[in-house]
Amino acid sequence: MIVQRRGTTRAALAAAPLGLDEVKRTLRRLIQVNAGIPGTEIDDESSVDGDLAMDSMSFLALQVAVEETFGINCTPDEILAAERFAAIAALVRERAARAGAGRAASPFGARRTQRPKNGAPRARQSAKASRRVRQ
């Protein structure tokens, strides 16, 4: 399920700049998954000291998930400094827009979608190996 939704986010990213509402929706989901805070309890004024208070491991997990889901770079300190949910969403949206623009022009763009050269034999190896473990 999550894969599908994440795919939608990626597709949207590629097509057009993200709307703020969409960023917030995705962010709520990521916070729920990574910190166990129900999305319905998060509003624009929720702060990292208050409603969004979480332990350090949850916070790191959230930061990594935000980076991967939106395809952006942002440090834990930047998220902490943004403090309020609305500001964090704005930060993410701005970064995503920049990353999206950069991606089109980036020489790495094509490379990133390429499969590793000897992907097939490795995949087989890995499938065999996991069968061995699960049997």
Added chain:
Amino acid sequence: MKSSALRRVKREHAKNGRAHKDSRRHARTEFLAPFAPLLEQIEVSRHADLYPFFSTDRDSAPNGRPVVLVANDYLGLSADLRVRDAAREAIARFGTSRCASPLAGGQTTLHQTLATRLAEFLHQEAAALFASGYQANVGVISALVRNDDLILTDLFNHASIVDGARLSGAQVRHFQHNSASHLERILSQEARGRRVLVIVEGVYSADGDIGDLPDICAVAHAHGALVMVDEAHSFGVLGDRGAGAAEHFELLDDVDLIVGTMSKSLASVGGFVAADQNLVDAIAHSARALIFSAALPPAAAAAALAALEILQHEPERRQRLWHNARTFLAGLAAAGFDTMHSVTPVIPILVGDPVRTIELTARLRARGVHICPAIPPMVPAHLSRVRAHVTAAHEPADLEAAVETIAAVGSPLCIARVQRTGRAPRSRLPATAPRRTAAMRA
């Protein structure tokens, strides 16, 4: 001049002893301030007889025959007579400790033999020994990596890896657990011709899942990065000969550094790194965790050597381990518990909050099942869990009894049921789903 200043301070101290006492107390209070919530939790849990840590209950076994699920003694060798005898002989021959750094002659011929055998077993040119697995990770990473380098580390990597990365002073980036695609994206954007060390684990100790070495090695090598694998929980457990996750994926020749510990399958204590001769030489002569620490005691080296011998010649132990692990996993699943992503003898049971986790641990211990709680800062609060380590030494009947006890104790705490109705079943989430953050690394 210096002595006159000292005299003045002493005179004042004598005159005003009480004020000094107060200022000392004040200094202590200042340092303890950040620990206030922790100390309160400790006091409350001790008062309620729920305190779960530093337990020595295993010594006395008060309830007849306890089932111990806290030891990482995967092959059940810590009680093996051959391993015990080897340790005893080493003490008789070399004493209890050489009381010196390895560099200064703290090692014996036993150490050398152990390092050679480990390197051979792992298909590497050489190996170096550390006094603990924690020191091995900290030492290797901080020795190899410099300020301008980049470290890419799996989000779920062990605290020792996190600490080594911090100590190195390099830029550290986390990638999503087991996600080769996230690793690839970071490498494309951040590598920029720098030296890059990618660090993963063979088996992740919090969730009990296996590192995706094939994809991660391929991506890392495509970008010219060095790959280091921590085989702490996979050595002796995975692979045809028990050489770990790298062997399991037929990648022994592809990983650049293998780090491991002797405190799990090797039934001893200590750490090691195995790699090319030059890499090992560089590390052994510059890793501060090795140079500035006393060497592994001879008895520990002898025990690990004996255990390595047994590990190689008695593969049936590994089969028994896997049989036990599957039995236990299946039993827990049938009882409705969420064992997260575990496919190995490291088996977590998701509880969902720290208080119930501690309560479950205490109630189980009272009924003779020893299991270790994992609560913040080891894992996020909402993913608090207890963690069982199944070994080859467990009797299947004991494991079945343990499952029954866990079910009996867990049901009143609504552990199995809450997970079923309250959340999406975790087993359906993809392996890369961000669900947990691991061991003590925040």
